[in-house]
Amino acid sequence: MKVYALVGKSGTGKSYQAISLCRERSIESIVDDGLFIYNNDAMAGTSAKRQPTKVGAIKTALFSNDEHRDRVVRKIGEVAPASVLIIGTSDTMVEKIDKRLGLPPIDETIYIEEITTEGEREIAEKQRYGQGKHVVPVPTFRLKRQFSGYFVDPLRIFRGWGSKGDFTEKSSVVRPTYSYMGEFIISDRVISDIVEHIARETEGVENIIRVITDKRQSGLKITVLTNMSIDSHAAEVAARLQRRSAAVIEDMTAFNIKQLNIEIRGLQ
Numbered sequence: 001m002k003v004y005a006l007v008g009k010s011g012t013g014k015s016y017q018a019i020s021l022c023r024e025r026s027i028e029s030i031v032d033d034g035l036f037i038y039n040n041d042a043m044a045g046t047s048a049k050r051q052p053t054k055v056g057a058i059k060t061a062l063f064s065n066d067e068h069r070d071r072v073v074r075k076i077g078e079v080a081p082a083s084v085l086i087i088g089t090s091d092t093m094v095e096k097i098d099k100r101l102g103l104p105p106i107d108e109t110i111y112i113e114e115i116t117t118e119g120e121r122e123i124a125e126k127q128r129y130g131q132g133k134h135v136v137p138v139p140t141f142r143l144k145r146q147f148s149g150y151f152v153d154p155l156r157i158f159r160g161w162g163s164k165g166d167f168t169e170k171s172s173v174v175r176p177t178y179s180y181m182g183e184f185i186i187s188d189r190v191i192s193d194i195v196e197h198i199a200r201e202t203e204g205v206e207n208i209i210r211v212i213t214d215k216r217q218s219g220l221k222i223t224v225l226t227n228m229s230i231d232s233h234a235a236e237v238a239a240r241l242q243r244r245s246a247a248v249i250e251d252m253t254a255f256n257i258k259q260l261n262i263e264i265r266g267l268q
Helices: 012-023 055-060 064-080 092-102 118-131 186-199 234-254
Strands: 002-006 029-032 035-038 041-045 083-088 110-113 134-136 151-160 166-174 203-216 219-226 257-267
Touching: 002 012, 002 092, 012 029, 012 083, 029 064, 035 064, 041 064, 083 092, 186 203, 186 219, 186 234, 219 234, 234 257
Parallel strands: 002 083, 002 110, 029 083, 219 257
Antiparallel strands: 029 035, 035 041, 134 166, 151 166, 203 219
16 A cells, blocks of 8 residues: 655645545545545544544544544455545654554655645635635535534535646535534524425425424434324325425535434324
């Protein structure tokens, strides 16, 4: 396995540049902020950006927790990539991660100043510290479980007009819990209001009795108690309400819906 390192201070756009760097160097996988990423998928690990404090984020990025480290080590062993890029803020950090994961010595270290302009780094820094935005080099739909209920937006990076042709990279923008902007919270009332709104638009639903939410790190479990019209095909109506509610909640809140159950309590 050939090991590369990408080094640059926080907020200089390392994760933003990671996918294009991997493409240019034919690097198969990435270790970034506590995640092992392979084939555009977060295969193992826990994102440092999910931690409630900056100290906790640093510990996660360094794989300080043995259980966390062991999960990533096992997955790297299963996938057996031919090459990996370790991303960190200093030579010391990437060397610690390399050793902690039991990887071969780093073959080549690339510094962010070598692959970006001063203007690009200034823009990245403004986005980090002015807007609280962090980039994760994984498509948004792959991050639903990692960042369920967090601010997550797709980021498409267009490259082209070079010798390797035109192409599009897909990454994600997230706002970590420890951002100075404060914690991002969606109340149970919001979920209930969305379901009630969908119910009013669904023919055959008489009323919503209650919406029960169970929020977990990996996603949201919802139970909807409802009354249906006696003249309706209750099972079909429930299926429509279920599908539509799950789709709208995911779209509006960024929650990963693990389960959405409809309980018909009565016919009216």
